Amino acid sequence: MKLNIVDTFTASLPADPVLSNTRRQVEKACFSYVVPKKTNKPELLHVSLDMIKALGLEARDAKQDVFLNTLTGQTVYPNTTPYAMCYGGHQFGNWAGQLGDGRAINLFEVQHNNKLWAVQLKGAGETPYSRTADGLAVLRSSVREYLCSEAMYYLGVPTTRALSLALSGDQVLRDVLYNGNPAYEKGAIVSRVAPSFLRFGNYQIFAARGDVNNLKILVNYTIKHFFSNLGAPCKATYIDFFKTVAQRTLKMIIEWQRVGFVHGVMNTDNMSILGLTIDYGPYGWLEGFDFSWTPNTTDAQNKRYRFANQPNMGLWNLYQLANALYLLVEEAEPFQEILEAYKTNYEIESLRMMRGKLGLDTEQEIDVKLIQDLEDNLQLIETDMTIFFRNLSQFSKQKPTLGLHLIKAAFYNIEDLNASIEKKWQEWFNRYALRLGQETLSCKLRALKMNAVNPKYVLRNYMSQLAIDDANKGDYKLIDQLFELLKKPYDEQPEYEKWFAKRPEWARHKVGCSMLSCSS
Ligand code: AMP
Numbered sequence: 001m002k003l004n005i006v007d008t009f010t011a012s013l014p015a016d017p018v019l020s021n022t023r024r025q026v027e028k029a030c031f032s033y034v035v036p037k038k039t040n041k042p043e044l045l046h047v048s049l050d051m052i053k054a055l056g057l058e059a060r061d062a063k064q065d066v067f068l069n070t071l072t073g074q075t076v077y078p079n080t081t082p083y084a085m086c087y088g089g090h091q092f093g094n095w096a097g098q099l100g101d102g103r104a105i106n107l108f109e110v111q112h113n114n115k116l117w118a119v120q121l122k123g124a125g126e127t128p129y130s131r132t133a134d135g136l137a138v139l140r141s142s143v144r145e146y147l148c149s150e151a152m153y154y155l156g157v158p159t160t161r162a163l164s165l166a167l168s169g170d171q172v173l174r175d176v177l178y179n180g181n182p183a184y185e186k187g188a189i190v191s192r193v194a195p196s197f198l199r200f201g202n203y204q205i206f207a208a209r210g211d212v213n214n215l216k217i218l219v220n221y222t223i224k225h226f227f228s229n230l231g232a233p234c235k236a237t238y239i240d241f242f243k244t245v246a247q248r249t250l251k252m253i254i255e256w257q258r259v260g261f262v263h264g265v266m267n268t269d270n271m272s273i274l275g276l277t278i279d280y281g282p283y284g285w286l287e288g289f290d291f292s293w294t295p296n297t298t299d300a301q302n303k304r305y306r307f308a309n310q311p312n313m314g315l316w317n318l319y320q321l322a323n324a325l326y327l328l329v330e331e332a333e334p335f336q337e338i339l340e341a342y343k344t345n346y347e348i349e350s351l352r353m354m355r356g357k358l359g360l361d362t363e364q365e366i367d368v369k370l371i372q373d374l375e376d377n378l379q380l381i382e383t384d385m386t387i388f389f390r391n392l393s394q395f396s397k398q399k400p401t402l403g404l405h406l407i408k409a410a411f412y413n414i415e416d417l418n419a420s421i422e423k424k425w426q427e428w429f430n431r432y433a434l435r436l437g438q439e440t441l442s443c444k445l446r447a448l449k450m451n452a453v454n455p456k457y458v459l460r461n462y463m464s465q466l467a468i469d470d471a472n473k474g475d476y477k478l479i480d481q482l483f484e485l486l487k488k489p490y491d492e493q494p495e496y497e498k499w500f501a502k503r504p505e506w507a508r509h510k511v512g513c514s515m516l517s518c519s520s
């Protein structure tokens, strides 16, 4: 296994001088050196061939001991110095102080095909940032991160990637429901990959400590390596940097809304500076279209991170980042303009995204109302988002009365469909048919375009849970099947038709399917 190791992060940024792995406040440093913990019996369960190749490796490399040992933290790859990053964050709206990589350890950076990749282990043992927790991860949450990050990539959603999924061979104690019933679960380690794992919180921690000098060093580093088109660092560049981060964050969230992904914990420590979906914890996929849905039991009361609120929360988080970057610019107005622009851009981009889902190629003023009324209709009775939009591509403007028949498969309880609801749908289909009449695109082409933005297959919450249940029994076939299925989420894939189905009733209230805690 030969990796082209480079070092931009630890070579350019201030290190914590303390080398002991003790929990502490780490000031004036971007990271602490730390070595992953050796585990009892590491075992690879799955690897992403895509990411193997992206790193310049071959499939056969993944079969070597050195691959297993490196990606589960048994050995440190030659000439590399693993480290945990220092960051802070706002959690559920409150400043939480120092958080940091409590159970993530960055192994190294690799350059291949002119791309820079940081490789990180999640669940590889404690770090100076582990606070009161153990630095470990369980199989359940690791399967979820592994499958979902790759699925998101193939859906076209900006995301960190996953390279490998392994068992550690150790047992890990978790209280899944936080109700005083801890139990042992299988420990696991995911290796994940991104150009950088920097988060809003990495910048916030320096600002919170009034450490403008190191804030500037970190921002300059970020611009040099990841936003180099913005030019040399100066106040104007810092503003452009913030503007680009705001645009990327918005783009990411619009894509979440398009596919029905709810992140669940949009704290500022979980917001990537590159606009990538990061930290797959208690996330979930909308089944019934419901603006108020959140999968996260920790957020069940306030629903701060519910589906409809994700764009707002992106903005709220950008305000916090702006507060940090302000220290380098000392002018509020340019930040305010960018934050204002986020709101208008959201309206524009969201409309564009929804037009795409409806197969509308041209823009008409009436589209706003057509979309709003659709969203209202979708919430009249429980209606599966994925099935609805996928089936809508079969709609014929010549036969609007068949519309309802087309989407019936998306209703969870067909008995809930009464005359008044049927009427609302029929009215909507009539308007949709008229609206399609103003389009020039052929039916066939429209269906093709719609099917390219409305996935047929997403990682429904119960699908992960089935793969987890099997994996806990030592059967990993479903992980592989879902991994392959979700590589082509927009294709028909008749052999996998059974996954184009509503959530089964048994999964409605099952832990892990509709309810997820932060315990992972
Ligand atoms: P999260 O909201 O899951 O992204 O985590 C918030 C903070 O808690 C981050 O600093 C994590 O590194 C840390 N954390 C979460 N789980 C653990 C764990 N098992 N051990 C150590 N730190 C953890």
Ligand code: MG
Pocket (backbone or CB within 6 Å): 269, 270, 279
């Ligand atoms: Mg996190």
